[in-house]
Amino acid sequence: MLVVMKHGATPDQVDGVVSAIESMGYRARPMPGAQRTTVGLVGNDGRVEEGHLIGLDGVLRVIHVSQPYKQVSREWCSEGTVVDLPNGVQIGGEDVVIMAGPCAVESREQILETACRVAAAGATVLRGGAFKPRTSPYSFQGMGQEGLQLLAEARDETGLAIVTEALDPEGAVLVAKYADIIQIGARNMQNYSLLRAVGRAGKPVLLKRGMAATLKELLLAAEYIVAEGESRVILCERGVRNFDNHARNLFDLTAVVTVKEVSHLPIIADPSHGTGARSKVGPMARASVAAGADGLLLEVHPDPSTAVSDGQQSLNLDQFDKLMGELDMIAGAIGRRIARTAIAPQT
Ligand code: PEP
Ligand code: MN
Numbered sequence: 001m002l003v004v005m006k007h008g009a010t011p012d013q014v015d016g017v018v019s020a021i022e023s024m025g026y027r028a029r030p031m032p033g034a035q036r037t038t039v040g041l042v043g044n045d046g047r048v049e050e051g052h053l054i055g056l057d058g059v060l061r062v063i064h065v066s067q068p069y070k071q072v073s074r075e076w077c078s079e080g081t082v083v084d085l086p087n088g089v090q091i092g093g094e095d096v097v098i099m100a101g102p103c104a105v106e107s108r109e110q111i112l113e114t115a116c117r118v119a120a121a122g123a124t125v126l127r128g129g130a131f132k133p134r135t136s137p138y139s140f141q142g143m144g145q146e147g148l149q150l151l152a153e154a155r156d157e158t159g160l161a162i163v164t165e166a167l168d169p170e171g172a173v174l175v176a177k178y179a180d181i182i183q184i185g186a187r188n189m190q191n192y193s194l195l196r197a198v199g200r201a202g203k204p205v206l207l208k209r210g211m212a213a214t215l216k217e218l219l220l221a222a223e224y225i226v227a228e229g230e231s232r233v234i235l236c237e238r239g240v241r242n243f244d245n246h247a248r249n250l251f252d253l254t255a256v257v258t259v260k261e262v263s264h265l266p267i268i269a270d271p272s273h274g275t276g277a278r279s280k281v282g283p284m285a286r287a288s289v290a291a292g293a294d295g296l297l298l299e300v301h302p303d304p305s306t307a308v309s310d311g312q313q314s315l316n317l318d319q320f321d322k323l324m325g326e327l328d329m330i331a332g333a334i335g336r337r338i339a340r341t342a343i344a345p346q347t
Pocket of ligand 2 (some may be wrong): 103310
């Protein structure tokens, strides 16, 4: 249950609600928001006297949220969340946002060449890991802060926004200084201290589905971030573990549709990690847009055969160009458009 305070409710009025909830034997969790404060009532066993709470000073209304995730649910907010980026692009609105770039930042030349080409083709966000979560400790772990600086240089050059991954709470503070969106990878979806840290870092968060996570777990992970005060959370379907071996992961496009039904958060799709094979990326990218994804996260590399990570699932620059033309048509067919910045050339 959520007790929504009126806009401009005083701290004393919020305290009054907290005391009332506690005196009823439940835990109260005040959640200050941009517009108004909400007080979550935790542990409702169905015997809560709603009338008592509605009558308290400063209370606007009481909402019953049936899902275990509260603030990220559609019940909590029927309108879709729209995340504004500094380059004017919106995620979760009408337009489909294309985020493209290499798995990892490898060099100045590599990231600048990729950034210029994906921007010219119509991408609006540049991806690239500076801190890489690798399965083996002996694999390339990323360029670290130097990689973040190169991403910032690419942003200055192209007008692209930057999304890049943070691996731990200390790293989140550093990544937040450079990134426009902080990425939480599949391996860290349930790293709750990291989720809390990015919830306080002051930047939008791209939260990828864990490789064996249910949608409920994904949404509860998002709830951690929102509960810390960061409402700009973008979910990402990137495939889950599977008993078959025809693809790296089972790319679950039903997740896109289901999340839209049960949550107001935007959801994008990552067919690169979702399929793990270049030949499958284009078809599943097109399918993701057709299914209603608010954006795509695509791995693109100037020379995938030399990529230090995920080359097998990276498109080259020409393949990306061609795919963008196809995505324009798919988006148009469902009454959407591919998002553009003022800076990237309009096609
Ligand atoms: C990535 O985006 O490069 C990445 C590591 O993805 P995931 O966390 O989905 O495996
Ligand atoms: Mn990758």
